[in-house]
Amino acid sequence: MSKGAAMRSRGSRxxxxxxxxxxxxxxxxxxxxxxxxxxxxGNVMVARNQLQNAADAAAMAGAGCLIRRTACSNTTAxxxxxxxxxxxxxxxxxxxxxNKVQGAAVRASTVSTGSWTVTGTPSGLETLPFTPGPNDLxxxxxTIHKDGTDANxxxxxxxxxxxxxxxxxxxAVATAxxxxxxxxxxxxxxxLAMSKCLYDxxxxxxxxxxxxxxxNNILPGTSIAQQTGQPxxxxxxxxxxxxxxxxxxxxxxxxxxxxxxxxxxxxxSGNTTTFVIGASPGTWIQTGTENTLFxxxxxxxxxxxxxxxxxxxxxxxxxxxxxxxxxxAFACLHIMNAQNGSKPYVLVQMTNDMSHxxxxxxxxxxxxxGAYTPPRLVQ
Numbered sequence: 001m002s003k004g005a006a007m008r009s010r011g012s013r014x015x016x017x018x019x020x021x022x023x024x025x026x027x028x029x030x031x032x033x034x035x036x037x038x039x040x041x042g043n044v045m046v047a048r049n050q051l052q053n054a055a056d057a058a059a060m061a062g063a064g065c066l067i068r069r070t071a072c073s074n075t076t077a078x079x080x081x082x083x084x085x086x087x088x089x090x091x092x093x094x095x096x097x098x099n100k101v102q103g104a105a106v107r108a109s110t111v112s113t114g115s116w117t118v119t120g121t122p123s124g125l126e127t128l129p130f131t132p133g134p135n136d137l138x139x140x141x142x143t144i145h146k147d148g149t150d151a152n153x154x155x156x157x158x159x160x161x162x163x164x165x166x167x168x169x170x171x172a173v174a175t176a177x178x179x180x181x182x183x184x185x186x187x188x189x190x191x192l193a194m195s196k197c198l199y200d201x202x203x204x205x206x207x208x209x210x211x212x213x214x215x216n217n218i219l220p221g222t223s224i225a226q227q228t229g230q231p232x233x234x235x236x237x238x239x240x241x242x243x244x245x246x247x248x249x250x251x252x253x254x255x256x257x258x259x260x261x262x263x264x265x266x267x268x269s270g271n272t273t274t275f276v277i278g279a280s281p282g283t284w285i286q287t288g289t290e291n292t293l294f295x296x297x298x299x300x301x302x303x304x305x306x307x308x309x310x311x312x313x314x315x316x317x318x319x320x321x322x323x324x325x326x327x328x329a330f331a332c333l334h335i336m337n338a339q340n341g342s343k344p345y346v347l348v349q350m351t352n353d354m355s356h357x358x359x360x361x362x363x364x365x366x367x368x369x370g371a372y373t374p375p376r377l378v379q
Contacts (some may be wrong), residue, residue: 047102047146047155048170054099054106055142055174056090056377062089062111062140063176063375070355079208080138080178081354082113082128089140101144107151110143113181116177116203116378118365123177125379137177137365138377145171166358175379178372181312181330182364183276189330190311191253191266192346193283193319194236194296196328197245199369201230202350203331208368210350224347238289239320248346249319250286250293256324260290267296268307277366281324283314289344297346308335310356312371332357332370 003221007123049274065072065088066080074084092098093109100106113134125141132138144247147169148154155168204211210231219233235379239247250263257263275283300308315329334349334356351357352370362373 015114043102044155044170046167046306048172050101051106051144051146051170051172054093054101055109055144055172056176057098058089058093058109058111058142058144059140059174059176059377061092062086062113062142063138063178064088064354066138066140066178067352067354067372069353075353076254077354080113080136082323085140086111086113089142093142093144096167099187101146101152102156106144108145111145112141114139114141116175118179133176135365137179139175139177141173141175141379143171143173145169147171155235159308173379174377176375178375179365179374181359181362181366181371182366183274183362184271184312184314184330184359184371185274185361185363186272187270188312188360188362189253189271189275190308190313190333190335191251191263191270191293192236192311193250193251193285193314193316193325193327194248195244195316195319196317198236198349199249199315199329199331201245202234203369205368208370209352210370220341222347231334231349231351232320232348233347235347237343237345240289242344242345244318244320247319248313249322250290251283252286253283255307256284258286258288258322260288260292264293264296267293268300276326276364277328277330278326280326282326284315285316285319285322287322291340291344294338294340294344297335298340301335301337301346303337305345310334310351312359312362315367315369329369330359330362330371331369332359332372 006074029163059207062085065085069203072084074081089111094106096105112127114125115130115132117140118135141349146152146155148167155170199261202211211234212229216225217226224233236248252263254273300311311333312330313333314327315331316325332351334351338346350370358374359371
């Protein structure tokens, strides 16, 4: 080979090696970019989950203040209390101790209040001003962005900027509601079935709150004085001694059982199965007065050890008839005391303070007699 040919050959190899080096470098950059993008996509997913957790928690916290609750400092507020609920959700979402996204506290959120339609028509949140219908529940919606549009900034990138991706975005929306229970699960009910007529006497369905005493008159048959401007004290007695609109009867829930000792075991343990409004066969109404149950109720009432001072009770149409009867509602009662004897009774007030009327294991949507489900997410 001539000297010139050898030089041309070496030059060609150098060009080829240079081209390969450039190709390898470009491929490495692209591979690095794609690897970085995969890492950053994973990071976005983590941020998205953290944002959703923060939005869920804030919406639930806000929904818990839609109804009067001592912890919300709104025991005299109108209901639903949109103002307190919105403020609670906003404060909770940006609390430095409750919500962290990528190690930093959420600094901005959007809170909306309104009505959520259980039928889904219309769908979504009907924001205020809005006149709710019978299938509308008070709701709180929280939206949190991490997309660079507010103080939360954008999702951090690691390597995907190699491909020119400078900003990653994530967001989350959560809506929580409150409702009167349509069902109550195990441990949520007190074994005293009340007549609907009795509740209607002391409950104002137009305001979903107890009727208030206009005076401090003495409750007949007792030495107890009503408190002006406070929910009525009233007696609930067996249908064997009281009229239909003043009566209630002990229940053994899903058990066809007229044993007083069995019913007494339910005073603090409650039901063992779930009850649904209108479902058959309903709850078992006992026969007889069962004085021992009035004694047991006195022992666990507010005047006793307080274990049954605040309860949710099933409501039926006519507790004077023994046998299974469908539940028509669930009511919240403050049991003050109980008295046995020739005309025994349980002394109660109706209430809708969620400090005491949030019924364990409750769900669904039913008639409003003071009891409420725990706040729950619908979006």
